Amino acid sequence: MINAGRIEQASCGNRCPFTLLQSVITPRLGYPTLIICPLCASPVKNAEIGGKDRLMCVTCEFVNWDNPKPVTATLVPYKGGLVLVQRKFEPFVGDWCLPGGFIEGYESPGESAAREVFEETGLTISNERLLQASAPGHGINVIILFYEAGAASGDLIAGDDASDVGYFTKDNLPPNVCFALHRNIIQEWFTRQKAN
Numbered sequence: 496m497i498n499a500g501r502i503e504q505a506s507c508g509n510r511c512p513f514t515l516l517q518s519v520i521t522p523r524l525g526y527p528t529l530i531i532c533p534l535c536a537s538p539v540k541n542a543e544i545g546g547k548d549r550l551m552c553v554t555c556e557f558v559n560w561d562n563p564k565p566v567t568a569t570l571v572p573y574k575g576g577l578v579l580v581q582r583k584f585e586p587f588v589g590d591w592c593l594p595g596g597f598i599e600g601y602e603s604p605g606e607s608a609a610r611e612v613f614e615e616t617g618l619t620i621s622n623e624r625l626l627q628a629s630a631p632g633h634g635i636n637v638i639i640l641f642y643e644a645g646a647a648s649g650d651l652i653a654g655d656d657a658s659d660v661g662y663f664t665k666d667n668l669p670p671n672v673c674f675a676l677h678r679n680i681i682q683e684w685f686t687r688q689k690a691n
């Protein structure tokens with residue numbers, strides 16, 4: 496799950512270096528603009544590098560490339576429905592979404608998908624396959640790798656960063672499923688099930 500909320504709660508103000516570093520850690524529009532170098536704390540300046548306007552350090556060679564972060568989100572078929580988790584942290588506290596989150600360092604996307612599903616739902620998945628890679632709008636600078644689990648086993652237990660977890664059919668989906676891309680791929684999944 497995107498857990499920027501926890502990072503925000505731990506910060507201490509817009510000029511705090513920790514807060515500023517967030518724009519590198521969890522790149523989202525609306526976060527404070529990077530004004531100091533996260534490596535040496537010198538000021539940063541705008542510079543055209545590689546044909547684009549970027550922020551670079553005035554002292555060291557740091558360039559804020561603002562690369563998107565990869566996250567996974569996984570469709571988990573379970574007892575005739577799809578598993579969703581209710582978000583415990585911002586953004587969209589209380590809304591429901593697919594289980595997922597940031598890929599850890601040196602973790603494969605498939606391993607990440609399985610780990611996040613287990614952490615957030617208690618389920619062990621297997622034979623996960625990549626459905627699509629999407630770049631979301633709305634200023635959230637991540638690439639979402641959508642997976643579908645081939646099988647899921649275990650009992651549903653909400654993880655530490657979820658308020659609740661459940662499985663839903665097309666007819667009893669919660670009204671507050673957040674993220675348009677999640678809503679779209681969930682609807683597509685139910686449409687495929689109906690066709691099969």
Ligand SMILES: [Zn+2]
Nearest residue numbers: 532535552555
């Ligand atoms: Zn620097």
